[in-house]
Amino acid sequence: MFAELSAHAAAIRDRLVDFMNEHVYPNERELLAPPPEDERWAPRPLAMALMAKAREAGLWNLFYNHGPEGAGLSNFEYAQLCEIFGRSLAAPELFNCNAPDVGNMELLAAYGSQEQKDQWLRPLLAGEIRSCFAMTEPAVASSDATNIETRIESDGNDYVINGRKWWVTGAPSQRCKVAIVMGKSDPSAPKHKQQSMILVPMDTPGLTVVRPLTVYGYEHAPLGHAEVDFKDVRVPARNMLLGEGRGFEIAQGRLGPGRIHHCMRFVGLAERAVESMCRRARSRSAFGSTLAEMGGVRQAIGQSRCEVEQARLVTLKAAWMMDKLGNKAARNDIAVAKIVVPSLAGAVIDRAIQLHGGAGLSHDFFLAEAFAETRFLRIGDGPDEVHREALARVELERQK
Ligand SMILES: Cc1cc2nc3c(=O)[nH]c(=O)nc-3n(C[C@H](O)[C@H](O)[C@H](O)COP(=O)(O)OP(=O)(O)OC[C@H]3O[C@@H](n4cnc5c(N)ncnc54)[C@H](O)[C@@H]3O)c2cc1C
Structure with missing residues (x-):
């Protein structure tokens, strides 16, 4: 579905x-293969070379519409392009469109001071460095962000940070140079004014990447996810984003668009899973017929087509609402997509795995890793229950 694409977007x-056909699919296995142990977190020459090619081809910062560094696409247009590169888990990084950098770049563009933009946004947009976002903590239920305990304390011209975070995506990478850290700057303030966000260079003394974490055993090197400790980490006061007590405000602004980008990619993954199902079903026979001739398999394919269409439509609607009414007004549509799409895409990919038999669980196909990705997003960026709760609040209010 390529509706309403401008000539520029088309x-x-x-x-x-x-680019996907020429450079991504042929190199996908190599790009996603676990690197050698001693090079796990180092930049990978193949990925770096393809990033340079993507940039040359004008396929760079496609998400970004705050200035000339981006492609100037609407959310509705970006959703359709994101679906194309979302078909491969190896692709987003090649176009400088991967999480959490996309959310961090959006955040810096919207809330950063000129100095913060010059120092961090410019090299991020150029793909020279990577970043991470540290909100979740092992010690508290972080789906309720008012629980966050990390302290950000003012001390002269500095802030001093103490706390422990985990699931910090991108932190293990050698290319990750800055963390955006959320923590409490004033525990005595009203609940939603206690938290702040601050920029912390990764080489600041006291910041330790404690250990990498895996998702169903996938390490996702060279970006990865990590537990990170902050012990008396001192940064200048100018690293504060927007101002003390503005952390919640920024989190809402950051997570909305970020959530919808995951959905856009998952539509691509699910579409590819249906294609893979059909190819596999036609190419294999059991008990006297091809799999494609079996009623149960045909039901699985038909059901999957229905679910991909549903996922695409809620995603495009949310993107369209963001364009027409702004991110804030579109937040219910974003929440609907965030709940519905990972589950639908996960169901389609799970069916595709079943149809592929043992091969579906192997690294020879993209399906196993894709399933892990969709499963994680029913928790990441806020669990489904929290988004359903927010939707219920709005619905109940509406019917008062
Ligand atoms: C692969 C991966 C990458 C991630 N990347 C990042 C990152 O880069 N930065 C970052 O800060 N975080 C990141 N996260 C963390 C993620 O955002 C949190 O795991 C998520 O917000 C949930 O927080 P929690 O794990 O503390 O779960 P908890 O808050 O302990 O919640 C556990 C469960 O309680 C239930 N629950 C919670 N609230 C309700 C409710 N209102 N009603 C009913 N049930 C409820 C849900 O089932 C929920 O899953 C990542 C997570 C994963 C898995």
Whole structure:
């Protein structure tokens, strides 16, 4: 479905499809293979070379519409392009469109001071460095962000940070140079004014990447996820984002668009799973017929088509609402997509795994890792229950 694409967006789409066919699919296994132990977190030459090619081809910062560094696409247009590169888990990084950097760049563009933009946004947009976002903590239920305990204390011209975070995506990478850290700057303030966000260079003394974490055993190197400790980490006061007590405000602004980008990619993964199902079903026979001739398999394919269409439509609607009414007004539509799409895409991919038999669970196909990705997003960026709760609040209020 390529509705309402401008000539500019359509031209990018065509280049993107060519790039995927020429450079991404043929290299996908190599890009996603676990690196050698001693090079786990180092930049990978193949990925770096493809990033340079993508940039040359004008396939860079496609998400970004705050300035000339981006492609100038609407959310509705970006959703359709994101679906194309979302078909491969190896692709988003190549176009400088991967989480959490996308959310961090959006955040810096919207809330950063000129100095913060010059220091961190510019090299992020250029793909020279990577970043991470440290909100979740092992010691508290972090789906309720008012629980966050990390302290950000003012001390002269500095802030001093103490606390422990985990599931910090991107932190283990050698290319990750800055963390955006959420913590309490004033525990005595009203509940939603206690938290702040602050920029912390990764080489600041006292910041320790304690251990990498895995998702169903996938380490996701060279970006990865990590537990990170902050012990008397001192940064200048100018690193504070927007001002003390503004952490919640920033979190809402950051997580909305970030959530919908995951959904856009998952539509691509699910679409590819249906294609893979059909190819597999036609190419294998059991008990006297091809799999494609079996009623149960046909039901699985038909059901999957229905679910991909549902996932795509709620995603495009949310993107369209963001364009027409702004991110804030679109927040219910974003929440609907965030709940519905990972489950639908996960169900489609799970069915595709079943149809592929043992092969579906192996690294020879993209399905196993894709399933892990969709499963994680029913928890990451806020668990489904929290988004359902928010939707219920709005619905109940509406019916008062
Ligand atoms: C792969 C991965 C990458 C991540 N990347 C990042 C990152 O880069 N930065 C970052 O800060 N965090 C990151 N996270 C963390 C993620 O955002 C949190 O795990 C998530 O917000 C939930 O917090 P929690 O794990 O503390 O779960 P908890 O808050 O302990 O919640 C546990 C469960 O309680 C239930 N629950 C909670 N609230 C309700 C409710 N209102 N009603 C009913 N049930 C409820 C839900 O089932 C929920 O899953 C990542 C997580 C994963 C798995």
